[in-house]
Amino acid sequence: MKRIIIQYGGTGDLALKKLYPAYQNLMEKQYSFSVLALGRRYTTREEFLLNSVSPSAPASFTDNLDYLYYDMADTDAVSILTKKLRSMIEGSDEVEFIYYLALQPSLYEDAIHQIKAIDASLDCLCTLTKKIVVEKPFGFDLESALRYNEILEKAFTDKEIFRVDHYLGKEFMQNLLLMRFHNDIIRRIWDNRTIESIQIIFDETHGVDQRLGFYEKIGVVRDTIQNHIMQIVTYLTMSEPASLSPEDISVEKEKVLRSISPVREFHMGRYESLGVNSGHVVQTPTYAALKLFVNTYYFADIPIYVRTGKMQKEAKSLIYIKFKNTTKEVMHDQSIAENGVIITIHPELTIDISMNLKMPNTSWKSKPVRFRFNQSETFGANTPEAYEQIVQKILIADKSLFPTMKEITESWRIVEPMLESDLVGEVYPIRTLPRFASQLAKDNHFTWFDETQIAKP
Ligand SMILES: NC(=O)c1ccc[n+]([C@@H]2O[C@H](COP(=O)([O-])OP(=O)(O)OC[C@H]3O[C@@H](n4cnc5c(N)ncnc54)[C@H](OP(=O)(O)O)[C@@H]3O)[C@@H](O)[C@H]2O)c1
Secondary structure (H helix, E strand, O other): OEEEEEEEOOOOHHHHHHHHHHHHHHHHOOOOOEEEEEEOOOOOHHHHHHHHOOOOOOHHHHOOEEEEEOOOOOOOHHHHHHHHHHHHHOOOOEEEEEEEEOOOHHHHHHHHHHHHHHHHHOOOOOEEEEEEEEOOOOOOOHHHHHHHHHHHHHHOOHHHEEEOOHHHHOHHHHHHHHHHHOOHHHHOOOOOOOEEEEEEEEEOOOOOHHHHHHHHOOHHHHHHHHHHHHHHHHHHHOOOOOOOOHHHHHHHHHHHHHOOOOOOEEEEEEEEOOHHHOOOEOOOOOEEEEEEOOOOOOOOOOOEEEEEEOOOOOOEEEEEEEEOOOHHHHOOOOOOOOOEEEEEEEOOOEEEEEEEEEOOOOOOOEEEEEEEEEHHHHHOOOOOOHHHHHHHHHHOOOOOOOOOHHHHHHHHHHHHHHHHOOOOOEEEOOOOOOHHHHHHHHHOOOOOOOOOOOOOO
16 A cells, blocks of 8 residues: 655654654654655755755655645645645555644644645545544634534544644553553552642743744643643543543543533743843743642542643653642651652653651651652663654554544633633743742642652652
């Protein structure tokens, strides 16, 4: 079968940084497909290759990478692309087109209409199958997501549609599910009888400078909260699925999302731009802190605190599960530390469990110690990048790492008050935690997790 990935946004940041390396790795692993990159930045294939692909890239990849100057706004755009595709599939009996939309959400609608027109005018004598891949955020808000979906579903069946949230391709996400559902010891303590609160912290050091125009239309809620954070919440709190099949997992994820009320307690802020856009105050929130609840029988009453955004002092991605500390009262000792599970995603993937154990040379004094799992020490550093896993699943038509439309719809509903808020938010000095994040902690009587709080391993 001749399989072609038609890469919309083929000159963009995502394609260059993530997708092409993933394609290259998969081709080296003998997955058979070619890529047609579409963009306006370069006029010829030579110019595209020179600027977009490392000179050391193997021929197994570059020989299968073609380029077409393609401006979606051109009146003859559809006929140009149709002609190119016809020439690429000439003589093939069996063909699969994978349309990969790595575009701003505002361009999805036009792209889908064009794809429909290409389909109608291709006149292929071969057996033609197709898939479409849509990047996150899917839509701009609930209303546009529903509209895009209606258009999508008129042109493609649900089986053919892959809505990407690349966090689902990350090792730590898959590990979250296995850690919870393959360990009785964890399963028995993973609910509101034991857990006091959950923190999700995703701090980035970089800003939006190179991608200011793009980011200003998106902001932190659309960039991470509606998709990555909501997916993490589902993996942390869903009940055990009947099996690990995509369908059974999504049934449980949807239940979680449906149980979450629209976010009411939130704060947002933005920083003053540096570098090329120095002095410009970013016109969309770049940092947010919020609180939400999963109102299911096992998780109701556990506050989930989230903080995420850009231009922080330290790049830090972690989830902290804090357990209730009844021991303090029972043992009449206020110095007994809390127990917790710390899942660190960045700088490296580790899972720590903190426990109190006796300090030598003391009379019944305990000290928190951590038991650590380190992914790269245990399994080696060679786990595939998220996008490699995502693309591999698309090639083999396995939908286990893709959110369903119901999940996406519910996630938009949950964040809608944040999108509708006319709160432009405080301007925070770069490399500092916005004041509102500390205020959220103060108002809710907790402290954000930091390394000094619980002993290092
Ligand atoms: N960047 C990431 O790390 C990342 C991660 C996860 C998800 N995503 C998602 O992926 C999507 C793309 O992001 P990105 O960062 O790659 O954006 P980007 O760097 O701004 O690239 C946008 C792409 O769209 C093309 N384009 C724009 N207008 C066009 C038109 N009229 N006709 C044809 N092509 C047009 C551009 O082509 P020319 O520049 O050649 O004109 C460029 O290739 C977004 O939905 C984003 O949320 C990105």
